[in-house]
Amino acid sequence: MGLCLRLASQGALIIIVVTEEWLGFMTSAQEPLPNVQLRSIPNVIPSELSRAADWSGFVEAVYSMMDEPVDRLIDSIEPMVSVILADVFMPWVADVAKRRGIPVTWLFPMATTVFSVFYHFDILLSKGHFPANSSGKFSGLFSFIF
Known part of the structure; x- marks a missing residue:
């Protein structure tokens, strides 16, 4: 939301x-914000209130059920969408955007x-820190906490 507000403060219309x-x-x-609109698609993914009970079902729904309603919503937006900023965990957005140019x-968002x-993963590998020790024994600070 912070990024959206910053872009909107520069005159961009954010949806x-x-x-x-x-x-x-x-x-x-929240109160309505200038240059920021909230639009919705149907609840095609499990409820936020119970998704932890079926995490894999939630992830599968995000990957397979959101593209069509978003695609239809984009058709209804005026003025026409000029750029899409998407979460990297929704790769189907690239196909939706590509179809429309x-x-x-x-x-x-991490x-x-x-x-x-992620950036230093090669160092973790080279120093032997991955894969993590799964023996169930902790050392250092962790042994104090647990």
Whole structure:
């Protein structure tokens, strides 16, 4: 949301696409923002309130059921969408954008520490820190915590 607000402050019209359930969560918690619109697609993924019970089903639904409703929603947006900023965990967005000739860019919404782990993964491998010790025995600080 912070990125959207920053872009909107520069005059860009931002449309955030969420499920109907998330739209309810977001609109009940915030005032309308200038240059930021919230649009929804049907609840084609498991509810936020119970998705932990079937995490793999949730991930499968995100990968296989969201593209069609988003595709239809893009058709209804005026003025025409000029760029799509998407979460990297929704790779189907590239196909939706490509069909329309809309540029797409990716947002990696993870903590910088997670990025750092991915970026330095070769070092973790070379130093023997991966795969992690799964013996169940912890050393150092972890043994104190557990």
